[in-house]
Amino acid sequence: MLEGEAQTSYIARLMPELPEVETTVRGLARVLEGERIARVALNRADLRRPFPLGLVQALTGARVTTLDRRAKYGLIHTDRGTTMIFHLGMSGRWRIEPSAIEKHDHLVLETGSGRVLALNDARRFGSVDLVDTDQLDTWPAFAALGPEPLGDGLTAAHLRSAFAGRITPVKQLLLDQGMVAGLGNIYVCEALHRSHIRPDKEAGKVSLAGLKRLVPAIREVLTESIAAGGSTIRDYAQPSGELGYFASAWQVYGREGEACACGAPVKRFVQGGRSTFWCAKCQK
Numbered sequence: 001m002l003e004g005e006a007q008t009s010y011i012a013r014l015m016p017e018l019p020e021v022e023t024t025v026r027g028l029a030r031v032l033e034g035e036r037i038a039r040v041a042l043n044r045a046d047l048r049r050p051f052p053l054g055l056v057q058a059l060t061g062a063r064v065t066t067l068d069r070r071a072k073y074g075l076i077h078t079d080r081g082t083t084m085i086f087h088l089g090m091s092g093r094w095r096i097e098p099s100a101i102e103k104h105d106h107l108v109l110e111t112g113s114g115r116v117l118a119l120n121d122a123r124r125f126g127s128v129d130l131v132d133t134d135q136l137d138t139w140p141a142f143a144a145l146g147p148e149p150l151g152d153g154l155t156a157a158h159l160r161s162a163f164a165g166r167i168t169p170v171k172q173l174l175l176d177q178g179m180v181a182g183l184g185n186i187y188v189c190e191a192l193h194r195s196h197i198r199p200d201k202e203a204g205k206v207s208l209a210g211l212k213r214l215v216p217a218i219r220e221v222l223t224e225s226i227a228a229g230g231s232t233i234r235d236y237a238q239p240s241g242e243l244g245y246f247a248s249a250w251q252v253y254g255r256e257g258e259a260c261a262c263g264a265p266v267k268r269f270v271q272g273g274r275s276t277f278w279c280a281k282c283q284k
């Protein structure tokens with residue numbers, strides 16, 4: 001079983017991962033950057049936890065300066081020195097100019113030019129926080145994060161020192177947000193396959209050559225997914241625009257029993273409660 005979902009629907013039931021958040025942020029930026037927030041409506045009191053006290057007052061009338069992403073969090077910066085941080089949890093998505101507000105549209109923003117954005121989250125594992133922009137680096141959820149996988153901080157040298165002496169399997173350490181920020185199960189499986197590293201190898205025993213293959217492999221799988229999602233940004237302009245989930249062409253993820261490019265069957269096992277897909281012939 002994968003993340004508690006039915007075995008047959010690996011692709012259909014994906015959670016929002018870093019590429020989806022990045023694409024969401026880019027899509028929202030097109031609508032929000034430079035815009036004043038004219039109206040904020042909360043249609044319930046909480047998601048995973050209560051909406052911040054004073055959220056409506058803090059955002060109403062504020063102008064959005066820029067949007068950003070940190071790990072799997074989206075950041076909406078305002079000219080009041082505060083930032084609204086959202087996490088999409090398991091089922092969250094932003095709906096841009098929905099034709100009608102739905103049951104699970106828990107937070108609704110209306111811009112000064114009359115555009116409507118709804119944060120929809122049926123399972124409510126997502127979250128919204130309000131943080132002073134100059135305090136973001138020390139916000140607890142961010143202070144503990146490792147380098148961004150698409151930023152300059154992720155290098156073979158970083159992984160080498162972070163992995164030194166660690167007997168934990170490399171796949172599990174890569175999922176540790178303190179090692180690398182925002183990496184999810186799919187991307188770790190795919191990056192390890194591309195860099196020919198066994199997922200159950202002790203992290204401290206991955207060679208420097210392996211780490212030098214791993215870093216670009218991580219960037220590639222993420223960048224390709226973001227590029228695939230870029231084509232869905234167009235949909236944001238449409239009335240029912242929603243976050244898409246990118247069924248990229250995974251090489252191993254969700255392909256147990258199918259042939260790897262090398263011809264050997266893709267295998268699956270459970271590591272730390274999550275499915276790991278890999279090829280015993282390609283990954284050493």
Ligand SMILES: [Zn+2]
Nearest residue numbers: 260262279282
């Ligand atoms: Zn293979």
